[in-house]
Amino acid sequence: MQRHRVCAVLGVAFAFVPSVFVIAQGAQEQQYRVEGIYPRYAPRGQITVINLAVPSPDAVQRAELSPSTGVTVSGIKGSGSGSEQNVGWWEITLDVAKDAAPGDRSLVLLLPRGRTLPVNISVSTHAPLISDLRVTPAPSSQPAAELQFTVADTAADVGDSPYVWFTADCGGDPIPGAVKGKASGGIVRAAVPNVRKAARDGIPATGKCDLTVRLTDSLGIDSNTLKATFDFRN
Helix, strand or coil: CHHHHHHHHHHHHHHHHHHHHHHHHHHCCEEECCCEEECCEEECCCEEEEEEEECCCCCCCEEEEECCCCEEEEEEEEECCCCCCCCEEEEEEEEECCCCCCEEEEEEEEECCEEECCEEEEEECCCCEEEEEEEECCCCCCCEEEEEEEEECCCCCCCCCCEEEEEEECCCCCEEEEEECEEECCEEEEEEECHHHHCCCCCCCCEEEEEEEEEECCCCCECCCEEEEEEECC
């Protein structure tokens, strides 16, 4: 009886070994959920920079698109997380051919210890194109700065009050926001509040900020992005 009992115990032990090995192998690769992405459209015949927030301090090593026909990943720029939220911000540059088929593409970022869950990027036949960004700092009596830029859209889908999205980098975590703009005669104007006063990570209420701006037309298609540096003042 004792001999049979020992053999039974050993049999159970060996039965669990393969399962443990498989679990250990699976645990080596993590899956990260992208916490922010913009724009989600890449127009044909243009180079578009896609911005993504990945909850990992590791560097993005590669970006994969599926299907990849007509779209090339021509650049990866960013840095591992240095923020309290442990989020890395990355720029993926896509070069879309003029004859690329419109529709969704699946984008996955590969990191040393895993990969992101797929996110969709749509190749569109057109998109708003913005240029000539100007920022007018607000006088001390007003809490906002005014943005102004030129917009061109062959499909005329911008509308009278497009959303203007911005991200301000004032030295801490990037501060995102969105405001309604006013479009007239190919010019869009929007008032951006002093995001420094709303910051909670020790950023002073005044000083320079790097501002990234984009526009969304009435169909939800994003424009290219523009960047500028300016002062928020009391």
